[in-house]
Amino acid sequence: MSITQTAGAPPRAPRRPPSLRNLRTAAADPYPLYRTLREHFPLVYDEPFGAWLVSRHDDVRAALTDPRLAPVPSPADGRTPDHREALASALWGPALRALTAAVDRSAFVLARRLAGRESADLVAEFCDWLPTATALAALGIPYEETARVHRWCRAGLDHRGRHPELDAFLRPLVARRRAHPGGDLLSALCTAGDGGRPLSDEAVTHIAGTLLGAAGGTTARALASFLGNLLEHPRQVDVIRARPELAAGAWAESLRRDPPVHVVLRWATAPFGAVPAGATVACLLGAAGRDRARFADPDRYDAFRPDPAPLAYGFQPHGCSGALLAGLTAERGLRALLTTLPGLRRAPGAWAAPEGRFHRSPPALPVRLR
Ligand code: HEM
Structure with missing residues (x-):
């Protein structure tokens, strides 16, 4: 019909x-x-x-x-103000290199923290952290700030679509980047333009806040479903371990079967x-x-x-601006886990069913690491 x-x-x-x-x-x-x-x-x-x-x-x-x-x-x-275009170009433009390096660095830091352990919960110890850690690394914000920023992001946006504490945290960083630009995404946003005019402090703070806040939860959920789906199929994991170029298709399949939204x-x-x-x-x-x-x-x-x-991402002109970054996070995150934790496998026993009506993902992924 x-x-x-x-x-x-x-x-x-x-x-x-x-x-x-x-x-x-x-x-x-x-x-x-x-x-x-x-x-x-x-x-x-x-x-x-x-x-x-x-x-x-x-x-x-x-x-x-x-x-x-x-x-x-x-x-x-x-x-x-609506800064979707500026966000989209920041995520596609030259800053993509900074983002890719940031995903790799953050994924390996998180995976190495698990190495040597017997078991772990991949949702609480990997999926929940990787998107925030990646965004922070790309923005050039020190890793030590991850826990604080992660807490604000999890608390959600206010009715204006903002995080007051996150905004207050970002403002002095924006001022510093304006005075001394570096090679990070925050510096790139400070020098980027919106229709010929440079972005205002307000715009840069808003874009960085969106990257950290609005997007992190969705990517974390999708990553949890992706790893859950793969670990239920260890033979498929073996193939991807040998042929990492197949990870993009595996991610798309997880978004089909178990979209986070x-x-x-x-x-x-x-x-x-x-x-x-x-x-x-x-x-x-x-x-x-x-x-x-x-x-x-x-x-x-x-x-x-x-x-x-x-x-899962919708379609332009209204679709998701973060699809590329989300895919990078999933593929590089998986690679870091498979490289660092060769014994990674599903823990015995039943896994908890995915939760949530409108946003949905597994609440935990208990795994064995050795
Ligand atoms: C797997 C991860 C993600 C999924 C499945 C996802 C999914 C979605 C969906 C379904 C929408 C609504 C599309 C529509 O209304 O047609 C959306 C919008 C949006 N997403 Fe994502 N998203 C993800 C990650 C991200 C990331 C990492 C960012 C990064 C900044 C991001 C930024 C945005 C923005 C700014 C919008 C609003 C677009 C607009 O209204 O024009 N998302 N996303």
Whole structure:
């Protein structure tokens, strides 16, 4: 069924569509609910949730790229200037070299800390730290500040999309870089321009805050799912150990099967099929990645699947600006673990199921290291 039609219930459809509100009770396993939606209610208004739900792969893709569906304005929009373009060019530009070196350095520091131990929890001791440590290293902020900044980042953004303590911490650093620029990303941002004008202190602080705060949690979650998926398949790990160039595909496959963000919201600026103008649309990335009409055996993790085509980052112009950095973090992080910890494997016993309704990942990854 195309997205421009309303849902007609095929035979044996449940009489009422399930609601995303039910995800509260289905949080341990949302996939049966997603399947019911895909098979019987591919485009349906979810009254308790207050949004139209789109769940099939091709429909979610179409919704994410349709100009009639715009990102839902956040409370911060209009109150803080929009520096998305400057952030995107900072992450793609010459500073990418600094970021790549920072990922490598941080990943090896974290992995070496585990070397010599019997066991560890990769979520608490690796995945949660690597994105923050990487961003700090790239910005040229001393490693000793990682714990403090990590705490602020985990506390989340305020209603203006800012971290007051993080801003206060960054401001003097920005002033210092303006006076004595170096080779780090913070110096690059201080000398970068936005439409011909140099970025203001406010803009540089905001971009650095986004890099540290808004992005860290998502990458940490995705990294946890990625390592979890791989360690469940030790033979696939052996292949990637011998052929590291296959890690990018393995990462894409994990983003397909277990995206860290399960729901992206849009609002209709004009009628969109059955969706009236002004309505909210929930694009179910978690459901789209398991669509058997698009992927053979979609629940299976296969690091070498030929075309995992994840929707996990959305698409430009609204999609994620940090996709490249996130991929680098995953690939270099994996390489550091496999190189430093040759005995790395899943600890015996059952692993805790992934948690979270809209943001989802395993809460812990107990592993043996020797
Ligand atoms: C695996 C890791 C990540 C995933 C899966 C992810 C996913 C997403 C998704 C689904 C969106 C919304 C897209 C949309 O509305 O269509 C988004 C937006 C965004 N992401 Fe990420 N993200 C990740 C890491 C990062 C990183 C490392 C950064 C780095 C700075 C970042 C920066 C942003 C920004 C600035 C936006 C807003 C874009 C806009 O509204 O134009 N993300 N991301």
